[in-house]
Amino acid sequence: MIDMDKLVDIENSTQSKQVFWDQDIYDLELERIFGRCWLFLAHESQLEKPGDFFTTKMGEDSVIVVRHTDGSLKAFINSCTHRGNSVCTADSGNTKSFVCNYHGWVYSTDGSLVDVPLKEKCYHDEIDMASLSLPSIRVDSYRGFVFGCFDETAPSLVDFLGDWGWYLDTWMVGAGSGVELVGPPMKSILKCNWKVPAENFVGDAYHVGWTHASALEMLGGELGGLAGNRANMPFDELGIQITTRHGHGFGVIDHAAVGIHEKRDGYLKFLQDTLPSVAEKLGQPRAKLYDGHWNCTTFPNCSFLYGTNIFKVWHPRGPHEIEVWSWVIVHKDMDDETKREVVKQAARSFGTAGTLESDDGDNMVNSTRNNQGRHTRANNMDSRMAVGYEGPHPDYPGIVGSSFIGETSYRGFYRFYQEIMSADSWEAIRAKDDQWDDCFPNKDYWAKRLAAKANVGE
Template sequence: MKKINLCAIETTPPLAGLDRICDMEAGRMAGKVFWDGEIYEQELEKIFARCWLFVAHESQIPNAGDYVATTMGEDEVLVVRQKDLSIKVLINACPHRGNKVCFAEAGNARGFICNYHGWAFGTDGALRGMHESGVYEQSGFDKSQQSLREARVDSYKGLVFATFAEDAPSLAEYLGPMAWYLDVILDNDEGGTEFVGGCIRSTIECNWKIAAENFVGDILHAGWTHDSAAQAMLGGSVTKVSEFPESWQVNWNGHGYEFTRDLVGNAAVLGESGVNKYLHLHRPKAEERLGEFRSKMLGAVSSFTVFPNFSFLPGQNTVRVWQPRGPNKIELYTWVIVNKNAPQEVKDMWRRGAMMTFSPTGVFEMDDGENWEYCTKTSRGKVTRYQDLYVGLGMNTRLTDTDLPGNVFKGQLNEANARAYYQRWKDLLQAGSWAEVPDRNGKLS
């Protein structure tokens, strides 16, 4: 029986009217993009089944047989370390009737067995046997055609990504020059990084794009939304972002990083002075690896989203994935990332600080969650879903006289990254294949 690669078949034509509700050259869009169910279904097909998605950190699965369960969009998958220590990403659904083959969130296994009819799979996804196997053999059954479906897998300095699209560019091409900025977090120490403290899972009743956009470049909200929380954590007044002498927004194909170079601005609000001390002491070593410019970005006021839904807060060292659960709900997966060679007491400080600030009961996350929920819920109205939303801050601020990689814009208080993010979103929804996705780098103001 010939297997059909469904992900290579675009069965849904592009939605009509996207140009009317998303015009980034004018810096305008409509709230419908956050509520509409038809748009959401296209996102699952043309973004989450097509893009490279973060699925795990290698430190979560160090040994053969180790696995973690996660999702790619709404497709449940298993990230499994193989006997040769390579990594596979397998659909967590039996090819017989679609039942889950693994219900645990993480563990170590020699294989996976479906509860329904006893189909047994190796950690490589191959079907090894089944209950009443003789019945299948009489039907000319070919086990080799019934493996758990695999995604393409690649990694970047400890981060594991996967995609279901055979025509997707390589991960290196997908990340492009933004890898240079990722190295600030991932490669400032020779030992690399690891996740500590497990995964925090929570739900927020908001559209996934609102959260991802917040981290792609919305530092503007912090001085207002988080002012009281920041003052409480710092014990006094907070420096305004507009007062930073140097700050930037940088984007590439929807990925975006906004940052300054104050070294410890984000880290300071953790309430753990030992983290700041570690960053100051570690900076000379980081400078040897990254150069002087990036060494001052280590714990600075900054945020980063890898399109579509994978975000960082450097300094606070919180890593999160905004998992879509319908157009108006997300499941948030949160981890703490640290340098593997950092002292254990410093790792513990980062873990405690992240829980205090960016967790379901964190002083900052509660502020964000409420705002994101109401940004989503107001869009359900027949009139408000077509309300013109402004995304035009910082038009015509692109810098051409800089050696920084990517598309570089002046100042953190800008919406250049948000415009690039939504343009990429729109381009993917309108494209029938990766070959049809336009290259707009350097063409948006």
């Protein structure tokens, strides 16, 4: 019997090391997290024309997402209703139909079964084709980012993202025509639990100066001062960290969007040129975030670095292994040369063989593998950094932490992890919508801090 209250202690901000190792916990995650949350599938720029399709994963299930002939997006499980073979083995492409490789059943781009070889002779024309469609999956799109959900009772995608959507808009629609993802995705396998990179991206700016010290030293620039944690930086003035309902979260380092780009003239100019329009369209608080560098996770397993512009999905393959899929984010209105340079810089740093990607990989593998030790995983992990230095903010929704380095969004991620793993239904989760942030009790933190700052300024 899995006792989630024991595995994730909200009050003391600890998590059992078992959550990175145990098979039974992982099985429950597939059922209660990957079976119930909205999961990123593809970007609409990959699915422009009728028949355009992309095959991906939801948890360990193979899924096809496709633009149907009527223009709508469809998603279904990639498993033939005859004997279970894949009906599509290509990563992406354009098709009129999906034909199973085994006995040749044919499915339309809406998933319905439209042809069966030897139907009259072998099935005596008695096959009930209408009941043999591919199992369909809820599909919806936010600002061109397409998500799927197995659970009919889950909230809408917009409600699942909630306040996180307010932040996403900053870069998804803030400038000109918005963004697109450049693919096909780079793919690699990492022997780690899926939550290790998800929690790292949701809020771990603490490791940046240490794990990536050499890379930062080499790159210099806006992030160079973090290398080796040597610089005496005013951490409380350089950015913030945020967690929102349903475990989404991020940290932002102000004015550092282009920090890892060695060759950055085009990108920097694009950000500078578009900043006034973002302020006009979305207001000053989000304009302040627009030229910052963000590390983010959309719960559960979709992470990205805005600024570095790498966009990742951590597909689980058992409790100790993931497939990493990485795209590059570009603004549609960038000129081609700038787009090419952003892709190059993103791939060099956080692509499959990227310099900073390799730094992180070692930690992620070791943080998982250590828990093979029975006595090791009887202990807890700690995420108490800056507890209490966080709260509601007048300008930003969610719970806002005092600095870009902190563990506010770790705590938010695991608070929701514990909740969804414990809940029998979405109804039980909805019942807590008004209390989700009770575990961040210092409601006056920002009011006091901003008042103190105003007094100093007077």
